[in-house]
Amino acid sequence: MTKIVQDLIEKDYEHEAIKEDCWEVWEGEKLYDYAPDDSKELFSIDTPPPYVSAAHLHVGHAMSYAQAEFVVRYKRMRGFNVFYPMGFDDNGLPTERFVEQTYNVNKSNITREKFRELCMEETAKGAKTYEEMWRNLGLSVDWSLRYSTIDPHCQRTSQKSFIDLYNKGLLYRDDSPVIWDTHFETSLAQADVDTLTRNGQMHDIAFKSVETGENLVISTTRPELIPACVAMYFHPKDERYQHLEGKEAEVPLFGHKVPIRTSEEVDMEFGTGLMQVCTFGDGEDVKKWKDDKLDTRICINPNGTMTELAGPFAGMKVEQARKEIVKALKEQELILESKQVKQNVSVSERSNQPIEFVMAPQWFIRLLDYKDEFLKRSEQLQWYPDYMKVRLDDWVNGLKYDWNISRQRFYGVPFPIWYCKDCGTVVVADEASLPVDPAEQPCPAESCSNCGSTEFEGESDVMETWMTSSLTPLVNANWAGTEGRKGDMSIYPMTLRVQAFEIIRTWLFYTVAKSHFHHDGLPWRDCMISGWGLNEQGKKISKRDLEKFTDKEGYNRYDPHSVIKKYSADALRFWAAGSHLGHDLRFNEKDVRTGRKVVIKLWNVARLCNILLEGFDPSAPRPDLADRSVEDRWVQIELAKTIKTVTDGFERYDYAYGREALERFFWGVFCDNYVEIVKDRFWNPERYSEELRASAQATMWESLRTLLALFAPYLPFITEAIFQRLYKPYEDIASIHIADWPEEEAELEAAETPDGMALILDLLNATRELRSQNKISQTKVLEGIRIDMDGADNGTKQMVQELAGSIQSATRCKEVVYGPADYATAVDGVKLEIVAEA
Ligand SMILES: [Zn+2]
Known part of the structure; x- marks a missing residue:
């Protein structure tokens, strides 16, 4: 074998050119392709499918995907057969809202067909942007495993899920009041609702007792709901109102009479102790309405305007009606007091509009009956970090509703069902025919099994997006049996789910629930939960940061493409490894610059080592460690300790320990001391023996190689570039990324500094x-x-x-x-x- 010559590593480090070269090697060798027949132990990752409508990709996205990918690269080097897919979540409200805003359209002025077309176009564009982004960042995804939640494979999977749940009796259709988004004009699930604190006005409004004519005062922040008032309540022990039980109250302005009833749930201390119930102000109203079989008076339309019941206020938007009704009440001196209060308002996560309750038939998955089982699943799951578990437990314990999966929208996976027009009997699609679109396709049944009618109507609602994304492990495992797809049920349950903490209540919970229902088990063994990327002010990075910080040349410090071009993907990744798993990470351009310093130093020190290694024959025998100089033994001991720390961190999915330990070793031991000391053996050879030079060359050769392997998960490009130039000719592998992970050496680890x-x-x-x-x-x-x-x-x-x-x-x-x-x-x-x- 040939000896090392100088100049294997060129002077200038050109990160863009190196990136191209690396991808050429990786793609040429199909390095990241999942091999189904490989006998190595499987490591499969369920990655979050991002909303492709997010045309505003920022460094926070790069951060969370890079953090998961450090682990992927580590596992690959540990010898696992890695299954690392990428999906895109492109159905549902986020995409619909994006299209509405981009094209200035809404449900009322566009056809379903045209709207779906625009969604598809935007989806395709968005997916392309993402794919470019992930390659640029160096994510080692097997792109042949790609899916999108609107593609036929995913539609087939979620329709199969629906049919399975239906057959197992876990689904029901109900016409009760549901949480409603008046902007999107669709129902929502509990998980789609956020709480917003804002200032509101609390009004004391005088109703009248029909019998005695006395004032009955209720306090409310939503006076626009009084046309929908259906009852008044007081606490059964409230001495002030005993004479009113069973009597009636007259609603101001609107004049209709409502029964006065008692309920233990009324807070005697709140206001006057009298409470109105409307259909429907909130979840409590819904409960009273159900329990006490109250009348139904709907005063808000699905689009957020007032109904005919609101009389002169009909047609107004809720906010306007509130103002006008207050004004009218004031004119008649029916408002006794108004004061400002801080109130918690439930809003739709997607439109940020306050939610209402609307009655419309919806499909529900039974969740409330299974809370205990979900908590057991949470117990079985390996949580990293473990304190994230409580987020799921709290969510399950606080569940108030079954899971409403119907959305009165256009762009989503259709329900695989038809209804008999005469009696409403449900006809479910045949599994072999999936995916189906009942809004377009005829019912497969010739006549109704119940009444014999031959008239059917396809369901026109679509399933909500979590109905599909809750199935990503089964999409990956090709549960639906789509032909030509790689991956089968042998990868299920998967090894690892990676995701951010704020979607534990949605994505994680729904996936656990589905897996429990479909396969009576967990969807994965482990879950790795990341924090958020924050901007310089410590807020979650937003689209606004991207818009605000683009300069004339198009450079933007929050835009991953910009940052990668300026500093390299390795530098950006290095920043991403800067916070421990589960912690938020503040973005600061100077931290990326720090990453770049590491990368450049690695290049320069490798180049120096190359020069010092001139004449070294890697295939020749090397001196035993015990016979090497104290500096050489010392660097090996320090390196062994570093291997241990990096490895232990990765085994807990915490990449940050590794970065810290590597930084310590790289600067503090290797660059600033070790190489500085041993280079003198070559610069001033007359002062040193031949053995000392041989010892230094052997040690440099080995320790730099180990260092490259340890850095490889974090800095995939530069480590590959140095490996290709220096080590590749002497090794039987195509890339550093399939090299063996450095072995731990207990004896060296425990050794004292010589x-x-x-x-x-x-x-x-x-x-x-x-x-x-x-x-x-x-x-x-x-x-x-x-x-x-x-x-x-x-x-x-x-x-x-x-x-x-x-x-x-x-x-x-x-x-x-x-x-x-x-x-x-x-x-x-x-x-x-x-x-x-x-
Ligand atoms: Zn029928």
């Missing part, structure tokens, strides 16, 4: 302290140092003299001399002084 090295480091520290005391730069070459060994024992004296060359190069001085000195070092009996310039 005595001689401890001595060198102590003298080095003393010199550094003297440099700062005397305001001499740490990098300036000194004329010399003077060592005073009067108080030292013979062993120390001998060691100092033997290591004089190393001490000289470590302390960066031109010579080491001996004589009186004042500054006490950490070495027993040894003092030191800097020799001033001549």
